[in-house]
Amino acid sequence: MNTRNLSITLLVIAVMTSPAAAQDLTGTWELSAQGGRGGPQTMTLVLAQDGEEVTGTLTRTFGGRSGGGGAIDSDVENGTVEGNNFSFQVTLSFGGNSFTQSFSGTIDSDSMEGMIEGGRGQGRPFSGERKN
Numbered sequence: 001m002n003t004r005n006l007s008i009t010l011l012v013i014a015v016m017t018s019p020a021a022a023q024d025l026t027g028t029w030e031l032s033a034q035g036g037r038g039g040p041q042t043m044t045l046v047l048a049q050d051g052e053e054v055t056g057t058l059t060r061t062f063g064g065r066s067g068g069g070g071a072i073d074s075d076v077e078n079g080t081v082e083g084n085n086f087s088f089q090v091t092l093s094f095g096g097n098s099f100t101q102s103f104s105g106t107i108d109s110d111s112m113e114g115m116i117e118g119g120r121g122q123g124r125p126f127s128g129e130r131k132n
Helices: 001-017
Strands: 029-035 040-050 055-062 068-081 087-093 099-107 110-120 124-132
Touching: 029 110, 040 068, 055 087
Parallel strands: none
Antiparallel strands: 029 040, 029 124, 040 055, 055 068, 068 087, 087 099, 099 110, 110 124
């Protein structure tokens, strides 16, 4: 094998074995998920990314039985992104109770989709659109 062919072969191998660059999750996202008895649920997710680390806040609005619910903010914990895959957790606390939910999925430019696990019931799908 001549030097030129060897160089091209090594370059191809390097490109194929290098990890994909992490997509950028930074911004404000509007997420939608099926909310159980309450019907569809909309959440606002504000994320910042530093390399593969993701931080932010998830805001949910609950109506309550008499319409007097309110917004609950939860910090994004253990957030990571690798290539187009991401995951993070949030801990919801209200009424003296708390539980952790895990979000995982994929990002494609200004849209994301995935699953929410934990809390009450089985996992449920969610989707999201970047608002800015």
